[in-house]
Amino acid sequence: MDREKEQELEWLEAQKIETSVDLFASAKKHLQFLETVDRNRELYDGPVLDRAIYRYNACWLPLLAKYSESSVSEGPLVPPLDCEWIWHCHRLNPVRYKSDCEQFYGRVLDNSGVVSSVNGNCKSKTQGLWKRLYPGEPYDLDFDKGDSEDVSEKSSCLEKCTKYDLVSAVKRQSPFYYQVSRSHVTNDIFIQEAVARYKGFLYLIKKNRERSLNRFNVPTYDVDLIWHTHQLHPVSYCNDLEKLIGKVLEHDDTDSDRGKGKKLDTGFSKTTAQWEETFGTRYWKAGAMYRGKTPAPVTTSPYASDVLAKKPTENEDYQNLIQFLELEVVEVLLEIIGVRNLPDGHKGKLSVVFTKTRPDSLFNAERRLTILSEVGEKQVASFQCEPTGELCFQLISSSPSKIPVSREPKNLGFASLSLKEFLSPVITQLSVEKWLELTPAKGKTDLKPISLRVAVSFTPPSRRPSILHMAQPRPSCKGSCFFPIIGKSRHAKSSTQIVDDTQTEVITLRMSDGAAPKDDHSAQRQVIGVVNSGETRVLAEYKGSFWSLLDSEWSLKQVNADNTLFELLGTRLVKIFSGRKLDYEPKHCANIRSDQDFMTLVEFSKEHPYGKAVGLLDLRFGSIEVKENWLVLPGIVSAFILNNVLKKGGFDGFNATTKVIQHESLKTNGLKEESKQTKLVVAVENKVNANTAETAAAIIAPEKGSGCGGGCSGECMVKAATNASGCGSGCSGECGDMMKAATNATGCGSGCSGECGDMVKATANASGCGSGCNGDCGGMMKATANASGCGSGCNGDCGGMMKAAKASGCGSDCSGECGGDMVNAEKASSCGGGCNGECGGNAVTAVAVA
Structure with a gap:
């Protein structure tokens, strides 16, 4: 049996993992709850949080213990929003939650028979119980008066009160919603694939345990959403994991340092390598990677709901006054995995040029990637495009350095992959990895046709601004x-x-x-x-x-x-x-x-x-x-x-x-x-x-401003030292932000939180501006010989598409302004999951995760 068949069977085996929770339906409710909490950010910090924690320990858990399993109780319980939020964060440390419940109540307090305050329309029963048990404590916490009483002394007097630092737990969990708040996350296909990937994640952990391997597996954010959802059903989670791996799987959210060589960095790199070796598919996924730090709010006070704007009207007169371009957009992650049936004499000299086969306002120039199996280095392109037409690939064989430069690279063939097949009119799948048979560039050949293995993932289409x-x-x-x-x-x-x-x-x-x-x-x-x-x-x-x-x-x-x-x-x-x-x-x-x-x-x-x-x-x-x-x-x-x-x-x-x-x-x-x-x-x-x-x-306005790629508005000036890395999976901070990288520096792995990446500096002879370049092209960036100019949508000073020897770029979710339309870096790492914006431009490179 060949290796590919073995990997397919491993994936099918992973999908046999059973959970006693409808993770698909529960994930949707989970997202609704997080959205509601985020509209009440007083619960994230300060006196309201302190009071919520007191109410959770003093009121909600005792009420849940008293009535949740009572055979005489009728109807579900509905926790107040503040108590539900603290309960949520407590359950996301499943081992500690289990031990606390068993210590104070003799059993794990489950969520069966409990309806979320977001979805519950039957609060009257719970309110009645609450009023009878706690006549001096209102059921709904008045957030405006949450700081009216110091509860620290009252909390210290509670007989049953967890010693777990719930304040810190809340602060660790409060940024999570930003990572999963994008519109595509609620898409049915996206959630279904996330559930399948979560089973794959559990399968890796099971295999590690069977082999007595002590590995710290780090999830992507789609997987993490489903993992959280599973933990919110504590009895089911404990039973499911005891059955699967013989113990309750811990969820360690205390480690947030995403720096190079740290626990998250190395854990994510090893998880990526293990996933791809086990299943033969890509672990990185469009729309599932780290987005960066949560942006600072514009106000600390919520919108006053009594300040009403005019009632929305349908003024068709003005609605129809102008016609403007309306487009849909998808984010794409692309990686070239391997090549087979390659003629003799071409090994190690290959690259793949890819583009769209029809005009695209977001993606209208050629890009280039190396092939993982040929160079041994992971190179991932991240870009935005319209969900139409086809991606077209050309396999190029370059001349060795000892042969004169005048010798033209050889086109070994081309192939295409239809976006419409997967995204229109109905989304069928958001990830595909397959062998594409190349059509020879010049007539027929007697040799077996060359094939490329291409991995592509998409986000569901959304309205482009x-x-x-x-x-x-x-x-x-x-x-x-x-x-x-x-x-x-x-x-x-x-x-x-x-x-x-x-x-x-x-x-x-x-x-x-x-x-x-x-x-x-x-x-x-x-x-x-x-x-x-x-x-x-x-x-x-x-x-x-x-x-x-x-x-x-x-x-x-x-x-x-x-x-x-x-x-x-x-x-x-x-x-x-x-x-x-x-x-x-x-x-x-x-x-x-x-x-x-x-x-x-x-x-x-x-x-x-x-x-x-x-x-x-x-x-x-x-x-x-x-x-x-x-x-x-x-x-x-x-x-x-x-x-x-x-x-x-x-x-x-x-x-x-x-x-x-x-x-x-x-x-x-x-x-x-x-x-x-x-x-x-x-x-x-x-x-x-x-x-x-x-x-x-x-x-x-700087003279001939920085080189920007598709959609950037003139902001980039990037340099990279020899072998300088970019950010790995999940640049959280200043990736590419004019930072100098030392020789042989490696890239941030799972979620860089610091200053990862670098200012990429390349050589001269950049070409002119591409479509949409509304300013000086060439800019403050120097590009390698024959580098292209501004990509689509460059609204400013453009340095175009850069190539930097051994320079860093960006990985998944880089959809903005850094480094031109494509930073093509040899032996370079890049922003991995989650450079949400400006690092590396529309297409980038990444070092192999090993």
């Missing part, structure tokens, strides 16, 4: 006539085109002073819109202290509270903050851009009391990214107003003055008042209610 650019039409310019509106103030009636990523015009806007007297700057100011049909509409009017948008459906005003600059109020409440916040928080080498070049639009609602990032305004390049359709038109108009008043040197109507200092002027490309090295410092002196606050925005 709309990215729109404010551009000044220039009929006299050559080539692209779209330029960012920075620099000198132009005539008030000059128009600004709003274009999408394909440079298709969406709408044209201009600021009009109306019929007001010249000395009356606050009257009749309007934003006029002209749609493609030629229809002209008034989209906004200045009302003396605020802007009224879309026939008073929205209002834009300046505020001075909670670090908020502006407030957009209409069918939703959107606050505008300076800098990149929440999901847009800069990571890794994105810090090269000044954070004050940006404003983040954050929606507040009962569903998102601490804010949800719904848009990002790039002041420097005059663009706006919008995540929700309802925000597109009000977002465009608001961005235009903010850009207009900033560039003109004043917030006309926002009771503020603005000083604009421009150090140099530019006389190129038909723009007379801009410079190659522009340093535009905007100081805004806000005067609200006689209280003065100063906000400074420094807008600095």
Whole structure:
């Protein structure tokens, strides 16, 4: 029996593992509970947490012990939310929970007969029991009054109170929701595959125990979600694991150091190697890797639910006013595993060039990967693309170094893999690993056809944010006539085109002073819109202290509270903050851009009391990214107003003055008042209610800015020393963030929490800009000979697709701004699971995990 068949049988054996819990249904309820807790973050720390722990020990566990197994009780118990959260965290240390329950109550207190407070509609029975047992303690904890009483003394007097540090347990578990809060995690196929992978994970542990191997197995986040779900059923978990491995499997969440050589790092590397050797499939999975640290909140106080926005209306008049590009996007992890039937003389000189067979606004250039079986090093490409068309692969044989460079690489054949087959119209699977037979590049051959083993995983398709650019039409310019509106103030009636990523015009806007007297700057100011049909509409009017948008459906005003600059109020409440916040928080080498070049639009609602990032305004390049359709038109108009008043040197109507200092002027490309090295410092002196606050925005354009890949907006400047590593599975921190890596440094494994990665420096002769490059190409990065330019969506200064000898890149989930469209690094490790953003660009390399 060949090895591949053995691996298939091992996987089938793993799937025979039985659990006494419906993990699929329970995982969905688990995610709903975590989402509810995250809307009540007072439970994460402080006096409310202390009181919740007291109530859990003093009230909930005794009530559960008294009534959960009573034959006379009717209906399920429903714990208060605060008690359920502490119970949740206690159960995620299953060994300690079991020993505590047995010590105090003589048995493991189970969740059978208990309904979550999130799903329970029958609280009356539990409330009645609670009131009878604890007349002085309300059933529902008032979070606003949670700090009214010091419970430390009362807790010390409890007879039955665990000594387990529940405060620390809560703090370790509170970031978990961020890792699994992405929309694709709730997809049925994703959860089904996660359950199957969890069984594979348990199978590895079982095999290790049978061989007396002491290994620390580290899960990916899809596996960890199911593992947590299993533990939340304590009796079932204990019985299932006793049956499987002869003991209750510990869940060690106390180790959070993701640094090189630490327990998590080595554990994840060994788990990856063991998984791939045992099952012959990839352990890393798109959408299941570490995302990085939880972003800092924009506020510590939850949204006040009594502050109501206008009731949402269906204004079809404005909904149909503009047409904008709407696309779906998937994240992809790609690895080339092996090659067979290779002709003599080509071993060790191979690489695979891959691309899409049809135009793709997100992925429209060639990338290159080495083959694991040929070079012995793990190289993983992570990128985003539309869920259409096919991935096309070409096997390339390169000339040995001793042969003259003029000799052309040989194309040994090509093959393709259809994305539509797996993702449209119905998702059939999210991972595939198969042999692809190559079609010879030149006619037929008598030899057996060469085959490539390709491993691909996807996330379910999701809506891609709309990215729109404010551009000044220039009929006299050559080539692209779209330029960012920075620099000198132009005539008030000059128009600004709003274009999408394909440079298709969406709408044209201009600021009009109306019929007001010249000395009356606050009257009749309007934003006029002209749609493609030629229809002209008034989209906004200045009302003396605020802007009224879309026939008073929205209002834009300046505020001075909670670090908020502006407030957009209409069918939703959107606050505008300076800098990149929440999901847009800069990571890794994105810090090269000044954070004050940006404003983040954050929606507040009962569903998102601490804010949800719904848009990002790039002041420097005059663009706006919008995540929700309802925000597109009000977002465009608001961005235009903010850009207009900033560039003109004043917030006309926002009771503020603005000083604009421009150090140099530019006389190129038909723009007379801009410079190659522009340093535009905007100081805004806000005067609200006689209280003065100063906000400074420094807008600095470096000469030929950094090299960015698909979707990056000009932020990267990466260098890597010889054999420098990137981040391994799960860069949590500053991977690629202008850090210098020592010779032979290795990459962070399962979740780097520190400064892993490096500034990748490559050689010269970079080529020009690719599609969407809206700035200087080549930038502050040097790329190897014949390196390509900016990838798709590069909205700034581009260094294009870099190659760095022995340099680091990024692994899974790198979907942002670092290192160009592809960092192709020889003998380099990379960000593994979870570089959620800016490290390594759209395609990267990783060192073999051994």
